[in-house]
Amino acid sequence: MSDAAAGSSGGSSAGYSSGSTRDVARGDGEGEAPHRAVEILGRVGLAGYGLVHLLIGVIAVQIAVRGGGQADQQGALSTLAAEPFGFVLIVVIVIGLVAFGIWQGVAAATGFRWASGWARTQRRIGSGATAVGVLFVALIGVQLLVTGSSGSSSSGSQQTTAGLLALPGGQLIVGVVALVVLVIAGATAWTGIRGSFAEDLAWSRLPQGLRRPVYWLGIAGHVLRAVAFAVMAVLFGLAALRSDPGQAGGLDAALKALVAQPFGVVLLLVVALGFVAYGLYCAAEAWARRI
Numbered sequence: 001m002s003d004a005a006a007g008s009s010g011g012s013s014a015g016y017s018s019g020s021t022r023d024v025a026r027g028d029g030e031g032e033a034p035h036r037a038v039e040i041l042g043r044v045g046l047a048g049y050g051l052v053h054l055l056i057g058v059i060a061v062q063i064a065v066r067g068g069g070q071a072d073q074q075g076a077l078s079t080l081a082a083e084p085f086g087f088v089l090i091v092v093i094v095i096g097l098v099a100f101g102i103w104q105g106v107a108a109a110t111g112f113r114w115a116s117g118w119a120r121t122q123r124r125i126g127s128g129a130t131a132v133g134v135l136f137v138a139l140i141g142v143q144l145l146v147t148g149s150s151g152s153s154s155s156g157s158q159q160t161t162a163g164l165l166a167l168p169g170g171q172l173i174v175g176v177v178a179l180v181v182l183v184i185a186g187a188t189a190w191t192g193i194r195g196s197f198a199e200d201l202a203w204s205r206l207p208q209g210l211r212r213p214v215y216w217l218g219i220a221g222h223v224l225r226a227v228a229f230a231v232m233a234v235l236f237g238l239a240a241l242r243s244d245p246g247q248a249g250g251l252d253a254a255l256k257a258l259v260a261q262p263f264g265v266v267l268l269l270v271v272a273l274g275f276v277a278y279g280l281y282c283a284a285e286a287w288a289r290r291i
Contacts, residue, residue, distance in 0.1 A: 034103070039103065042102075043287070044286070048092070049100070052073055053275050057277075061269060061272045071252050072251040074144075109124075160248075161177075174240035177240075181236055188225060192226070201214075206284060221275070225271075227258075255271065
C-alpha cells in the first residue's frame with residue numbers, strides 16, 4: 001500500500017521537450033532538497049528504488065512463467081541480499097532511500113513555492129506519498145539488515161488487517177483502507193495517463209534520443225503499477241466485507257491474484273513489464289530529477 005506515489009503536461013511530448021516553456025520558466029527546475037548531500041544521496045536512493053521495482057517485475061515474470069517467488073519489496077531486497085556484496089548494496093540503498101524520503105518530506109512540507117493554489121497542493125501531496133513509499137522500503141531494508149529476514153507484504157497486511165478488524169468498527173476501518181488504496185491506484189494511473197510525472201524531470205539532462213523512451217516508460221510504469229494497487233484495494237475490500245483478514249494481501253498477493261484470473265498469465269506478464277518499465281524510469285529520474 002505504501003508503494004504508491006502520485007505527480008501537467010497533458011500527456012503530450014511537449015512535457016519532455018528540452019526547450020519547453022516550463023523548463024525555461026523554472027530555470028530547468030527549482031531545488032527542494034534541504035542540502036546538496038541529501039540530494040546526492042537521494043539520487044542514489046531513487047536509483048535503488050528503481051532497482052527494487054525492476055526486481056519485482058523480474059520476479060513477477062518468473063511467477064507467471066514458472067510459479068513460485070515473492071513479487072514484492074521484501075522479495076526484491078531478499079534477492080539482492082543473496083548476491084555478492086548484497087549487504088553493502090542494501091546499506092547504500094537504505095541510506096539513499098532515507099535521504100530521498102527526507103528530500104520529499106521537505107518538499108511536502110514547504111516545497112513547490114514556484115506553484116500556487118491547488119497545483120502546489122497536488123505536488124505537495126504527491127511528495128508526501130512518495131516519502132511514505134520510499135521510507136517504507138527503507139524500513140524493510142533495515143529489517144532485513146538487522147534480522148536477516150524481510151518478511152512478506154501479504155503476511156504483514158493480514159496481521160495489520162486482523163488488528164484493525166479487532167477494533168470497534170473494524171470492518172469500516174478496513175473498508176476505508178481499501179478505499180484509500182483504490183484512490184492511490186487511481187491517482188497513480190491518472191499521473192501516467194496525463195504524463196504529469198514529466199514535470200519532475202529536467203529533460204535537458206537526458207540525451208535527446210532517450211527522452212521519448214523515458215517518457216513512455218514513465219507512462220507504462222505508472223499505469224500498469226496502478227493495476228496491482230487496484231487489486232490490492234479489492235483484497236482489502238473483501239477482507240472488510242467478510243471480516244476475514246486472510247482475504248487481505250500486499251503486492252505479492254495482488255500479483256498472484258492476477259495470475260489466477262482468466263488469461264491471468266498474460267495479464268501478470270503485462271503488469272510485470274510495467275514494474276520493469278517503472279524501474280527503468282526511476283533510473284533515468286535519478287539522474288534527471290529537477291535540481
